[in-house]
Amino acid sequence: MGYDAEFYKEIDRIYEQRREENMRDLERRKQAVFARVPRLADIDYEIKSLGLKLYKIALGSADVKEEVSKLRLRQMQLLELKKSILTENGYSEDELSERFHCSICCDHGTFDGKTCECYKKLLTEKAYELSNLSALLTHQTFDTFDLSLYSEEVDEYYGVSPKEHMQRILDICKDFVKNFEKTDKNLLFWGEPGIGKTFLSTCIAKELIETSHSVIYETAYKTFSMLEELKFKKADNEERLRFKVEKLYSCDLLILDDLGSEFTTQYTTAALFDIINSRLISGKKTVINTNLSMAELEKKYSERVVSRLYGHYQVLEFIGSDIRIDKSVNN
């Protein structure tokens, strides 16, 4: 479960780049300052020499307490002098020091043998990037899912109000997240556009990303065009494409949005079956959003696909009218 080694390597590379850039940035500032205030170059050099001397003494075994404290005092004085000359010349006190994205771990990602908070933050950011869910969508949570947008009027056909029905679906989604590691359930959201299917899938994605699960969100249209491009065209970005397609199979949760809106071919039908079936075999969960009923799905794809859906997916029908339209009318 979680991310693969390549994902963590990518994060480590970012920290490495940050540290290299910090050094280059310091070097640039140093050159500029020393050119303007040469005295600071001498002080800087002396501070370094003192540091080296102290290091050598520490390696020796002789009792050199007195000498050490003398050198330390001198070093402190020079550091203070350096600061005051910098501020006198209009620089900030840290102009000749390395500057870090994170001052706690100095851009190493770990501090005191523990993972730094900045590392966790970066991990989540990268996970959002990888999932195709922009960080902007982070406000879409179960808590912000607004049930008041659904009618309380009982729908004659279903014998329940859209609001009550959606409350049940919301509970099922929360349970799905809570039992994600244990469940062998997959979800299929079916209903008209604009009644919350994508919103609720995003909520599920967000919760799982926050708990270090790898999530990919992709529209069916994009999924199949990637697969076709990889199969039939000689793409310049073949390696990148292969990587993305591989993730469709291996991520902890795949959200396949808007299934049925794309143009199908024999190849895409076979590819859809392959993705669904492979993920079932490897125990990876999938959430599918579609406007099509099971009968329509069977017509568009194949009986094979639909039998997998029937057998392994909990089908949740979204009811009500387009909440996006209602919302704009109310505004």
Ligand SMILES: [Zn+2]
């Ligand atoms: Zn940090």
